[in-house]
Amino acid sequence: MSLLHSRRTVLKQMAVAGLMPFVSLEQIFAAPAEKLPPVRTITKGPKHHWFGYYDKLEFDPTNRYVLSNEVEFEHRTPNADDRIAVGMVDTQNNDEWIPLGKSDSWGWQQGCMLQWRPGSNSEVVWNDREGDQHVCRVKDIRTGATRTLPRPIYSLGPDGKWAITADFSRIQRMRPGYGYVGLEDPCRTERAPEESGVWRMDMTTGDTQLIFSLADAAAIPFQGKSLQEKWNYFNHLLVSPDSSRFIVLHRWRESTGEGTDAEPTGRFDTRMFTADIDGTNRYILDPSGYTSHFIWRDPNHVCAWTKPEGKDSKFYLFKDQTDQVEVVAPDIMKVNGHNTYLPVANGDWILNDTYPQGSERLQTPYLYHVPSGRRFDLGHFPLPSQYKGEWRCDLHPRSSNDGKTIAIDSPHTGAGRQVHLIDVSEIVG
Numbered sequence: 001m002s003l004l005h006s007r008r009t010v011l012k013q014m015a016v017a018g019l020m021p022f023v024s025l026e027q028i029f030a031a032p033a034e035k036l037p038p039v040r041t042i043t044k045g046p047k048h049h050w051f052g053y054y055d056k057l058e059f060d061p062t063n064r065y066v067l068s069n070e071v072e073f074e075h076r077t078p079n080a081d082d083r084i085a086v087g088m089v090d091t092q093n094n095d096e097w098i099p100l101g102k103s104d105s106w107g108w109q110q111g112c113m114l115q116w117r118p119g120s121n122s123e124v125v126w127n128d129r130e131g132d133q134h135v136c137r138v139k140d141i142r143t144g145a146t147r148t149l150p151r152p153i154y155s156l157g158p159d160g161k162w163a164i165t166a167d168f169s170r171i172q173r174m175r176p177g178y179g180y181v182g183l184e185d186p187c188r189t190e191r192a193p194e195e196s197g198v199w200r201m202d203m204t205t206g207d208t209q210l211i212f213s214l215a216d217a218a219a220i221p222f223q224g225k226s227l228q229e230k231w232n233y234f235n236h237l238l239v240s241p242d243s244s245r246f247i248v249l250h251r252w253r254e255s256t257g258e259g260t261d262a263e264p265t266g267r268f269d270t271r272m273f274t275a276d277i278d279g280t281n282r283y284i285l286d287p288s289g290y291t292s293h294f295i296w297r298d299p300n301h302v303c304a305w306t307k308p309e310g311k312d313s314k315f316y317l318f319k320d321q322t323d324q325v326e327v328v329a330p331d332i333m334k335v336n337g338h339n340t341y342l343p344v345a346n347g348d349w350i351l352n353d354t355y356p357q358g359s360e361r362l363q364t365p366y367l368y369h370v371p372s373g374r375r376f377d378l379g380h381f382p383l384p385s386q387y388k389g390e391w392r393c394d395l396h397p398r399s400s401n402d403g404k405t406i407a408i409d410s411p412h413t414g415a416g417r418q419v420h421l422i423d424v425s426e427i428v429g
Contacts, residue, residue, distance in 0.1 A: 052111030211279025
């Protein structure tokens, strides 16, 4: 008699004798329930709340105040007159919503670039529209004083002194949902304009400088082919942890039509540039054409989902300004997601998520412990089918400054997209 058969027989006899409450064999031999960390919703309807992208500072330096956007509708492209509110949640005072301002420059995927200014204990920044230009608002939450800078921001350096940015009107034309409506691309008829690209802005004075033009990028062939007749644009910028260099994705699309009727069409291709913060020492770190989500691990390494020549689509770790690259957790981090490193433990923890999986469209945030190779799922959040395309709601997991709390955007409670906090303190210690 097998051990399993013997155990089944004994359990049946005990149940018949009344020595144990009756349970089915399916219950007895079922896998133990997955232990997931606690989740707390900190925003509420009827309005909808979300933060947006995953590489910004959502938590203030004390981890008490959590930033969020607030909107009255979902499931459509914003119009030029659709305004959102920006505010913060006081997590130590019954999750009180504290209004900070408004924005007319926003999109579903990245919001209005709302974030805490690094190096400051009290300044919050976000993008807005003023007249015929997109601008940046800087608000001191202690004094209430607000000032305006002449360009919108994309990424701030960890020292908070400089911002880098791109042309959001051009991004919107090339990839709706990632730029801003309301203003026309000033270089609309140009495929590789000299007057559009990456700007650097002084966060104190507002002084700006074009440091990398689209014409410069397009002049560098891709796999031996010219890009100057493609529709070129920059997207997804991120300053390095030591504020010395930045990443920018150079993307391009094919064209349909002729002359003034020409329009971008089809899928985009991508390559990843890195450069010094003044735009010099440019380097094509990932020339594959497939770069997707990425993050700096440290000032010299970048982790990105891509497909290097001759390799499968995976996460890879690149050493900046070299051709050194190695695969990251190929059997555990199997699908593309929004990856960051927890801001503690020297790159030991990768925070990531998945896009909707299976018939229930479950999105799963998780932590991957690099030294041990272990993965810790943080929940499984269903995404209703109406959340798709431009107005989908990715989790975009963001860490608190101490690495013990993770914020996500999700509509899984039935109240539309809201902001939720996951306590991971027992996992990371």
